[in-house]
Amino acid sequence: MVGTANMVEVAALVGDTARATILAALMGGQALTGSELAFLARISRSTASEHLSKLVEARLIAITKQGRFRYYRIVSPRVAKMLESIELVAAIDVPPRYQPRSMKDDALRFARTCYDHLAGQVGVAIADALVTNGHIILAEEGGEVTDAGARFLAGFGADLTSKSRSRRLFCQPCLDWSERRLHVAGHVGAEICRRCLELGWLRRVRDSRALRLTPDGKSGLRDHFGLDLDNPELLRPRALASAGKGASVIPLRR
Amino acid sequence: MVGTANMVEVAALVGDTARATILAALMGGQALTGSELAFLARISRSTASEHLSKLVEARLIAITKQGRFRYYRIVSPRVAKMLESIELVAAIDVPPRYQPRSMKDDALRFARTCYDHLAGQVGVAIADALVTNGHIILAEEGGEVTDAGARFLAGFGADLTSKSRSRRLFCQPCLDWSERRLHVAGHVGAEICRRCLELGWLRRVRDSRALRLTPDGKSGLRDHFGLDLDNPELLRPRALASAGKGASVIPLRR
């Protein structure tokens, strides 16, 4: 049967603990070296090398040589989407009561990158705030930036001009597998993530997809998005006074 | 790491030839019995039973008992989406020149069900026709039914009233892995598929996801959608004279 044979190969590649750990790490959006990935997956360099060769050959990841280093990365958004969809099914698979928690888990649940955009409680909270304030419309089947939202995001420093296609095309919903709620993906999501890192609101945590919220980020998200991240009720953004009226512009910093 | 462990399990389940064949068969949208699936996957009943137990336990498929028969089906659209996304990556994985062809392949390429909607050349051609005639807007990131499209589809006999949410929410694009072009999924896609089967335009092929185009279907698609399926240039629908003016109503038949 057409397609089936290769589908098996792809799924089998993901269906191994070491390789899945590698792919999950690369889902952080950063390119990593073989040694780093071997360390993260707790396997020897030689074993990692074998896995990486297979993943490259199957075109799930790509390699960039830089001197004696070889950087690996997810090859395309399509592969990232596939991995997300597997994560999502897997997350729902298991009754929540069985999900063990750890410090590391908590960090990931709080904030992380998902290929090129934000996920976790922070990602969901930002999405909720944008929806509450009428900046975007978000549903499982599609998302859209409103006129007010375009102004607001421009003021935030997100560059939405480059991909000029329809407003809807680049604001995609992504179901968060830890929160099981929607967050913003697509070009809009990528820009929000980029800008948060640029502003120093969030910083990458070494050897992890997790992101750490800085004091600047805490106040920035409060002032600009109406989010109080000290409050355990992260999911209840407050409407901004300025919502829809055009937003204050945040200067570039750092 | 949260999520990773189970993602491995899910992917590993798909990453076996017999199980993938079973899942691919169930992607046809019909519930099938264990014996049928054993036959399709060319394994013994006992082996199939083992595989099916695992798939049920992992909640990728569900079971309905009917007397001494047990019918298996894909458990949710989310699982179907995951399988599609794997198929898509797998299809792109392999350089086209290496794809072997067979009679069976050709039937699948021509027309098939994809969980609950149409795929293959016919699926893509219908989507193209709807776009050409201004009935829907379709892009990789989202789809939408126009006012004219709503009238047209109502005339065709598709029931779009039940799910009353936004027009966009139930017209989802789905990238066809054999054609590598978009076709219509979501509620709209499911209704088009249902109606084509109801009208006897397409019929299911035994033991396959493939669909056979009937003479009625050929004339129906020509008259109502402007498609000439005898023409190898399937992908060039003609604009309908009636497009946008409200469409003729097709009576229920069969």
Add this chain to the structure above:
DNA sequence: CCTTTAATTCGGCGGATGCCGAACTATCGC
């Protein structure tokens, strides 16, 4: 040019799992 570090290749070990047939259970139709 020699040391150091990154990465690959190879041989061999060991665990995991897909597979079957035979025995067993469940349900139908007579």
Add this chain to the structure above:
DNA sequence: GCGATAGTTCGGCATCCGCCGAATTAAAGG
């Protein structure tokens, strides 16, 4: 009830493949 058919469970076989360490290649840098 009894035979027939659908499906499950179990034991055992065979194969696959992930893993490691040691040897090898590649590149950087003194």
